[in-house]
Structures are given as C-alpha cells and as structure tokens.
Amino acid sequence: MKVIPGEKPTLLQTKVSRRKLLGGAAAAAVVLAEAPFASAVQAAVTQAELTDPTKIPGVPPGQVGTRSAFEKLVKKPSDISSRTPLQDLFGTITPSDLHFERNHNGVPAIDPAKHELVIHGMVEKSLVLTLADLKRFPSVSRICFLECSGNFRSGSEKLSPQDICGLTSQSEWTGVMLSTIFRQVGVNPKATWFLAEGSDAAVMTRSIPIQKGWDDAMIVYAQNGEAIRPEQGYPFRLFLPGYEGNMSIKWLRRIELSDAPYMTREETSKYTEPVKDGKIRYFSFDIDARSIITFPAYPAQVQKGWIEIRGIAWSGRGKVQQVEISTDAGKSWNPAQLSGPVLDKAHTGFRYLWQWDGRETEIQSRVTDETGYQQPTYKALAAARGSKGGYHFNPITGWVLKPDGRVLLRNG
Amino acid sequence: MNAVFKITLSILILGWASGFGSFSKPSSGGVFTSDTIFNFGRLATPADIQRWDIDIRPDGKGLPKGSGTAQKGKSIFAQKCAACHGVTGVEGPNDRLVSTDSSQGKAIGNYWPYATTVFDYIRRAMPFNQPGTLTDEEVYSLTAFLLEANRVIKPGTELNAQTLPAVQMPALKRYILDDRRGGPIIR
Numbered sequence: 001m002k003v004i005p006g007e008k009p010t011l012l013q014t015k016v017s018r019r020k021l022l023g024g025a026a027a028a029a030v031v032l033a034e035a036p037f038a039s040a041v042q043a044a045v046t047q048a049e050l051t052d053p054t055k056i057p058g059v060p061p062g063q064v065g066t067r068s069a070f071e072k073l074v075k076k077p078s079d080i081s082s083r084t085p086l087q088d089l090f091g092t093i094t095p096s097d098l099h100f101e102r103n104h105n106g107v108p109a110i111d112p113a114k115h116e117l118v119i120h121g122m123v124e125k126s127l128v129l130t131l132a133d134l135k136r137f138p139s140v141s142r143i144c145f146l147e148c149s150g151n152f153r154s155g156s157e158k159l160s161p162q163d164i165c166g167l168t169s170q171s172e173w174t175g176v177m178l179s180t181i182f183r184q185v186g187v188n189p190k191a192t193w194f195l196a197e198g199s200d201a202a203v204m205t206r207s208i209p210i211q212k213g214w215d216d217a218m219i220v221y222a223q224n225g226e227a228i229r230p231e232q233g234y235p236f237r238l239f240l241p242g243y244e245g246n247m248s249i250k251w252l253r254r255i256e257l258s259d260a261p262y263m264t265r266e267e268t269s270k271y272t273e274p275v276k277d278g279k280i281r282y283f284s285f286d287i288d289a290r291s292i293i294t295f296p297a298y299p300a301q302v303q304k305g306w307i308e309i310r311g312i313a314w315s316g317r318g319k320v321q322q323v324e325i326s327t328d329a330g331k332s333w334n335p336a337q338l339s340g341p342v343l344d345k346a347h348t349g350f351r352y353l354w355q356w357d358g359r360e361t362e363i364q365s366r367v368t369d370e371t372g373y374q375q376p377t378y379k380a381l382a383a384a385r386g387s388k389g390g391y392h393f394n395p396i397t398g399w400v401l402k403p404d405g406r407v408l409l410r411n412g
Numbered sequence: 413m414n415a416v417f418k419i420t421l422s423i424l425i426l427g428w429a430s431g432f433g434s435f436s437k438p439s440s441g442g443v444f445t446s447d448t449i450f451n452f453g454r455l456a457t458p459a460d461i462q463r464w465d466i467d468i469r470p471d472g473k474g475l476p477k478g479s480g481t482a483q484k485g486k487s488i489f490a491q492k493c494a495a496c497h498g499v500t501g502v503e504g505p506n507d508r509l510v511s512t513d514s515s516q517g518k519a520i521g522n523y524w525p526y527a528t529t530v531f532d533y534i535r536r537a538m539p540f541n542q543p544g545t546l547t548d549e550e551v552y553s554l555t556a557f558l559l560e561a562n563r564v565i566k567p568g569t570e571l572n573a574q575t576l577p578a579v580q581m582p583a584l585k586r587y588i589l590d591d592r593r594g595g596p597i598i599r
Contacts, residue, residue: 127453
C-alpha cells in the first residue's frame with residue numbers, strides 16, 4: 001500500500017494493507033466490512049466463496065459511492081501543492097478530489113453562512129453578496145482546464161506525467177458570469193483593472209485587466225456537479241478561463257475596481273519569469289499551448305505490438321487545432337485523432353494507434369492551437385527564453401520506450 | 413453611454429437603493445437581458461469595505477498613517493521573521509529577502525519592482541504562522557529594515573505614506589510586459 005509521505009494512513013489504507021497480507025482473494029471481505037451490516041456478512045464468507053462474486057449477495061446501496069479498493073488514485077503533495085495523477089485518468093474531466101492544489105498558506109475552513117463577497121472601488125454601488133445571493137443569479141456551466149504556471153519538472157528519467165505537469169486539471173465549473181455582477185454594481189467606464197482577494201491566510205491578491213471580467217471571467221461555486229471543494233476555494237472562487245491558475249483567486253472575499261494594477265507580491269516577485277537580456281516578463285496571463293502523452297509514460301510497462309498512444313492537449317488562448325505524434329524522436333510527425341468535443345480553453349483528448357516493433361525509440365506529442373502557436377521543443381524554448389525552466393515553460397515531452405518495455409522520460 | 417441608457421440605469425439604481433420591486437425585463441424564452449438588474453445582495457456600508465480594504469498601490473493609494481525606521485525594524489525582524497528568513501534576511505531556510513546581486517535569486521533588492529508591495533505583502537500575509545498580526549508601525553519599520561538591508565534606501569530613512577511610494581526599486585527597469593498574443597513565434 002502506498003502511503004503519502006508525512007500523512008498518517010487512513011482507516012481505509014490500514015485495512016487495505018491488512019488485506020494485502022491476507023492475499024488478494026480476501027479483498028471483498030474487507031470492502032464489505034466497511035458497509036453497513038457487514039460484520040455479519042464478513043463472518044459468514046469463506047475464501048472459496050470470495051473468489052466468485054456471483055455466490056454471495058453484494059453490498060446494499062449506500063449514501064455515497066466509493067472507488068474500488070483496487071484503484072489507487074492519489075495526488076502527490078508537497079508543502080505548497082499537490083499534483084493530479086494524469087497517467088491514471090481517462091477522458092478529460094478530473095475527479096474533483098484529484099484536482100491539483102496550489103495554496104499560498106493552506107486551505108481555510110470557511111462557513112458559507114458567514115462568508116461574504118464585497119465588490120467596491122470604481123463602481124456606482126458597492127455590494128455585499130453571499131453564496132446564497134450568487135446562486136440566485138443566472139448560472140453558467142463551462143468545462144475548462146485550470147493550470148498552475150509553474151507546471152514543469154525535469155531532471156530524472158523516472159518522472160511520471162503527474163510529476164512533470166500534474167498541476168493541471170479539468171472540471172465543469174458552474175457559477176455566475178462576472179460580467180453579470182459588474183452590471184449589478186455599475187462599473188465606472190474609467191476602471192481598467194480589478195483586484196481579486198482571497199480569504200485564506202495569505203489573503204492572496206491579483207490584479208486582473210477589466211476586459212477579462214467582461215469577456216469570460218466567472219465566480220464559480222460548483223465543480224463537477226457539486227459544491228467546489230475546500231481545496232478549490234469553497235464556498236466560491238474567481239475563475240479565469242485560460243489564465244494561469246493563481247489568478248483564479250480561491251475563497252474569494254473582495255473585488256475592487258481600479259484604474260491601475262496593484263503590483264501585488266504574486267504578480268511581481270513570484271509569478272513572473274526571467275527572460276533574455278536580464279529582463280523579467282510580467283503579466284504573463286495566458287497559459288501557452290501544451291500537450292503530454294499520458295500513456296505510455298513512466299511508470300507504465302509496455303509490450304511490443306499495438307499501442308494506443310493517448311494524452312491531453314490544451315491552450316489558454318483558445319481551442320486545440322491539431323496534435324501530432326512522433327514515434328522517431330521528433331524526426332517525423334503524424335496527426336493524432338482528437339477526442340471531441342474540442343472545447344475552448346479545455347483539455348482535449350488525443351489518441352494515435354501505433355504498432356511498436358520493440359526496438360528502442362522515443363515518442364513525442366506536440367500541439368498547435370487555433371492561433372497558430374505550436375508547442376516548442378525544449379531546446380527551442382530554452383534558447384528563446386534564455387532559461388531552462390521557470391513559469392510558463394511548456395516544452396514537448398518525450399518518452400523513451402526501452403526494449404524491455406520500460407518507459408522513461410527523456411530530459412532536455 | 414447614450415442619454416436614454418444613462419437615464420434607464422439611474423432609474424434602475426434608484427429603484428435598487430430604495431429597495432422596491434424587481435426590474436427584470438420581461439423577455440421571450442426566459443432569457444435575461446444583459447442589463448437586467450436583479451437587486452440581489454445588499455449595499456455595502458463603509459464598514460463592510462473598511463474591514464478588508466487593505467491593498468496598497470504603487471502610487472501609495474491605501475497606505476495608512478504611521479511611520480517606521482530600519483532601527484526599529486531590526487529587532488522586530490529578529491523576533492518575528494529571522495526564524496524563516498535568516499538573521500540578515502539571507503540565510504533562509506525560506507525565501508531570501510536581501511540581495512543586491514542580480515544573480516542571487518528573487519530577493520527584494522534585485523527582483524521586486526515596487527517598494528509599496530513590500531509593505532502590502534508583509535501586512536497581509538506575514539509572519540507566515542501569524543498572518544495579519546503586525547501593526548502598521550511595525551510593518552513600516554520592517555519595510556525600512558529590508559529596504560535598507562538591500563541598500564535601496566539610505567540608512568536612517570523614515571518610511572511613511574509619503575516617502576515609501578517615492579522609493580525607486582533597482583529591479584523596476586528589468587520589467588517588461590508580456591506582449592505575446594499567440595501565433596507561431598516562440599518567446
């Protein structure tokens with residue numbers, strides 16, 4: 001049983017560990033033990049009966065569904081973030097409990113009955129809105145990715161998609177358009193920016209161009225059909241489609257309209273990137289187009305013969321136009337099939353059926369978005385930036401297939 | 413904004429302030445129009461705004477009364493900040509705050525473009541384990557201590573709502589706006 005470092009094993013994990021000791025066949029009994037009326041059921045079953053699920057009544061319906069005890073889906077936490085297991089997922093929606101996290105001083109506990117949003121500054125009427133108020137406005141649902149701009153790791157061949165770029169996830173977000181709220185308060189035409197502020201211990205703040213507020217910004221209170229998770233900003237957060245994740249301020253408590261940006265710590269000393277000639281690029285809002293093969297990828301083990309290469313591609317500047325696959329380390333490229341629907345500013349699935357002859361080779365994916373931007377190689381990007389990493393670093397990822405079936409990350 | 417719209421808007425807002433009725437326009441198919449005013453929520457009082465309106469802009473807007481010096485800031489830093497940032501703001505274990513050399517990470521002296529940001533961030537988020545507990549005087553003094561250690565201000569400079577926005581940060585000249593708008597160029 002894999003236990004996350006620094007965390008006490010949960011009851012389930014402890015039980016699962018014991019199950020391993022008992023051997024795989026005993027799994028059903030342990031699962032049953034977690035259900036109502038289970039102890040009696042468990043006592044009655046024998047090892048032989050457990051091998052055949054048709055010989056014993058199943059678990060009765062419950063209040064909340066659970067994952068199969070055979071599935072081990074976990075995020076990978078550090079002190080400041082936790083990564084989505086991209087290599088373990090299918091389709092493009094991230095299960096809410098596996099959505100990546102990036103917090104600036106922990107996840108606050110907020111009682112929605114006591115939480116308020118204040119909108120003030122260059123407006124005709126300053127307003128206080130509660131969660132209940134926000135839910136009364138016309139609602140909008142939209143499927144979008146959210147990605148942290150610091151989403152690049154390298155340096156070892158034993159890195160999984162989760163390690164390399166697990167700070168991107170996708171959900172269906174539901175809430176109210178910020179433009180609807182702007183109309184309620186009567187925005188002064190001279191306002192050019194707004195400040196968004198969170199109710200966490202970092203009192204996180206970002207300045208956002210007002211046009212984004214009118215275009216497609218939302219205040220969202222639901223994710224994948226239920227209230228957003230505390231880690232995602234409960235009871236509600238700002239959501240800025242296509243923009244770097246930290247700007248979608250979580251636990252939103254205040255919006256102030258202004259005629260200048262505030263130059264907060266996050267938008268100056270943190271989420272900026274050193275580029276060529278000693279310059280520092282700031283207000284890099286858009287997430288650059290990126291793709292990654294999530295299968296086959298480390299730590300998968302593959303066999304020669306037919307392999308469906310799968311992955312996701314996305315762009316903060318619009319729709320994915322094309323994904324290409326190389327199975328010869330970038331020498332030649334062939335188009336992959338996109339798994340529709342292809343949505344604006346959304347993870348888009350791709351697949352490419354390929355017959356591997358078992359000889360060592362490297363597979364890569366590269367995306368082109370609807371603006372004509374093509375995902376660069378690591379070399380091209382490092383040369384253009386004058387750096388080997390940093391924020392908004394989105395190079396092509398290559399996976400080396402070894403003759404023994406191991407799949408390893410190619411670095412550089 | 414044309415005159416008719418202005419008048420309509422005024423009527424809507426007046427209606428809101430006086431709290432009567434809904435102004436939702438009837439529309440076919442149950443779709444709201446972009447200028448529908450819903451009257452949800454409540455008007456914010458000055459107290460609603462003041463409790464949270466703590467942001468500071470580079471032009472000094474939002475800076476509170478009070479003042480501070482590096483001399484006072486030194487002892488506060490030793491007591492409340494040094495455990496994470498090191499005795500002189502260099503040693504860590506967390507973010508290095510002091511450097512005048514551009515090769516030494518993202519410290520205040522070599523990377524922060526505005527002095528007002530130092531005040532704003534310390535006041536809202538520091539100390540990390542007790543955020544929001546410092547007085548305005550303490551924040552001015554810590555800001556002075558850090559700017560002096562980074563050799564951005566002369567020793568003995570008193571910082572207040574007038575002097576702080578006037579401080580010129582060495583890194584400002586390095587900042588360039590992101591002007592990428594998609595297309596084939598890699599930058």
